[in-house]
Amino acid sequence: MEKEDLVSLQRNVLKLRVEGKYEETIEACFQLLEAGLAANDPKSILTAHINNAASFYCIGAIEEAFHSIDAYIEYCADHGDEADRLDGYNVLFLLHEFNKDYEKAKETLERAIELGEKLKHYNIVSNAYSNYSMILAIESDFENALMMAEKGLAMAKLHEPRTPILEFRVTLNIANALIGMEQLETAEQLVKKMVNDPLLDSFIREKTQVHDLYGRYLMKKKMYPEALQAYDTAKELAESYKDKNLLKGILEKRCTLCELMGDVQRGYKAQQAYINLLSDLRQHEVTMAAVKLGVKHRISTIERRANTDFLTGLYNxxxxxxxxxxxxxxxxxxxxxxxxxxxxxxxxxxxxxxxxxxxxxxxxxxxxxxxxxxxxxxxxxxxxxxxxxxxxxxxxxxxxxxxxxxxxxxxxxxxxxxxxxxxxxxxxxxxxxxxxxxxxxxxxxxxxxxxxxxxxxxxxxxxxxxxxx
CATH class of the missing domain: 3.30.70.270 (Reverse transcriptase/Diguanylate cyclase domain)
Incomplete structure (x- = not known):
């Protein structure tokens, strides 16, 4: 296969993943992996493994994601450069965070920060600090969470060209840490500014997150009707782009708010919405089980092809x-x-x-x-x-x-x-x-x-x- 054909396959993989078409990305990754192995092209092989890992993670196929990241790290050790290793840390963090192994998640982020600063990949360093802040907030270490988020913001400002959404994502973690520390006046100024930021018209996930965060701030202030309104907005946004995991957390908070307000009728509707979502998630798990079976079959097929001679079917x-x-x-x-x-x-x-x-x-x-x-x-x-x-x-x-x-x-x-x-x-x-x-x-x-x-x-x-x- 010609070099330009391999580059075209790489671009297609990245395009599909950016568009959120994860199952199609996985299929495209298998095609790229086969072509990369046949041409002995390290860039194609690494691109296939890391995008497979990220796509498996996004569809909930964690075992297969680990399989791909292991393959990526092993191949990267012999054929990758420092930038490839940095990409590996980013995906590995997602898997540790999903498994709630926060110590390993933090160790991975520390390696990413060290290597990212060396390579001057400030966008990746900023994201690493932001994720570190998120983990510390989960552990209720809000002071250190704030410190990490502020470092992330400083790194985001070093990134060229300037990327406003990169700074916005870190600021979400700053506000989250401030709310946890009960510094509500400072948090209010940040959150209200972010809620009305026109930048969010192009970034629905971040728009959902800021309304979710606003609801959390209002709950701290015991402004329950206003908090419910914020969560209603977040719910509609999460439903619009089908982020069921984020939606689950929002619906749980709506149910809690209705109980605090004593609004039985609204609480009943909130509870029903939550139950319906859980049913959808269970159905999603059944669907994912079928996807995983197909994935395992494809993995075994690609491994078999990687080990065999194309003409005779014997081992290579x-x-x-x-x-x-x-x-x-x-x-x-x-x-x-x-x-x-x-x-x-x-x-x-x-x-x-x-x-x-x-x-x-x-x-x-x-x-x-x-x-x-x-x-x-x-x-x-x-x-x-x-x-x-x-x-x-x-x-x-x-x-x-x-x-x-x-x-x-x-x-x-x-x-x-x-x-x-x-x-x-x-x-x-x-x-x-x-x-x-x-x-x-x-x-x-x-x-x-x-x-x-x-x-x-x-x-x-x-x-x-x-x-x-």
Whole structure:
């Protein structure tokens, strides 16, 4: 895939996520991940993982969100830069906050603040301070919540170009901390100014939050009818963009207010609205369960594709190397024999030159299918590109592996492929080696020995087996 095609897929993922189309974002992320893996493009792979994590979080699929952020962090360690790590902290915070693991949430924010300040990404630093303030307010540490929010506002003012909504979001946390500290006069000035800010016409979520906060301020002042009116406005706004989690908190407060006011009729209606929402949320959970099943299926599919060769369906070198390294490390302790058989088709270039590469691919696919039938379910067989294959056998001696190699060679000789009315016979050269009583502990070392034996088979005339002792 061309570089511009990958960039187009990345843009599509970001566009869908900004629009709040999370399930479509997940599907687009899978497409981007497949393309990124095929092209070995780190930016595409990281973009897919982090947007998957954020989208899973937004639909409530927390287990899958953790899966994606783990994949992001692991891949980022080898292929990402500091800006990529900073993005990872932002998503990881959301997951810790959702699980109410506030200590881990704060640790993650501290790392984000440190790295963000180093990179001068002041918008991200501002958001981190704002989130830190929110966590401290939940813990009723309002003085420190105010301090963090004020630091966030200072960072927001350093961000270029100036972004008013960034400053507004931090100011919400300042006002929230002031209300918690009972500094109601100062909080009133802030909240009333924010409620009437024309900026909110373009930001409905923040408009909902400020009316919710205004209701909280009025409840502190025991101005219950006015507080109920503020919560009614917040309710309508939350319903307009279907933020059910924020709406749940608003409806709970309306019910409490109606009880404090002794308004039975209005309280009954508020209670009914709350019950209806809970029913909707339960139905939403059922829907999400179905989404999660689909997501898990897609994850297993993409992992399987990432580990397999596109032409033959056999394992690719990356998976073979990773798994064999693990087996060899265990064998070094247990004394188990691990054997590698390497083989490739004799004279593939001549076939490609005579009949074309499409025919050559058909031959390679057929060899992979026939040989895969002869190995045990617990062993590995992979294609390394071109016509070279490798098989990793556990708990077999070299002599036993020789018999297996003879069966493989005979299976290849028995293949007859028709082309233009002519049946073409095939032969292969085979090399085998073992882990030398546990002294060979890496796939690359084991495969090298088998590959040397394969080269000897070629030099000796092809269509034969050589064993590396």
């Amino acid at each position: 070198r990356s998976y073979m190397e990773m798994t064999t390294d693990k087996w060899l490390a265990e064998a070094a302790l247990t004394g188990e024999s691990i054997v590698c058989i390497a083989f490739d088709l004799d004279n593939l270039k001549s076939l490609n030159d005579a009949y074309g590469h499409i025919f050559g691919d058909k031959v390679i696919k057929k060899i992979g299918q026939e040989c895969a039938r002869l190995i045990r379910s617990g062993d590995l067989m992979g294609r390394f590109g071109g016509d070279e294959f490798a098989i990793i056998l556990r708990n077999l001696s070299l002599e036993e592996a020789r018999h297996k190699a003879e069966n493989l060679l005979e299976a290849i000789r028995s293949i007859k492929i028709e082309k233009d009315g002519i049946y073409i016979s095939l032969t292969a050269s085979v090399g085998a080696a073992d882990n030398a009583n546990g002294t060979i502990q890496t796939f690359s070392g084991l495969f090298h020995q088998a590959d040397v034996a394969l080269y000897q088979a070629k030099e000796a005339g092809k269509n034969r087996i050589c064993i590396m002792n």
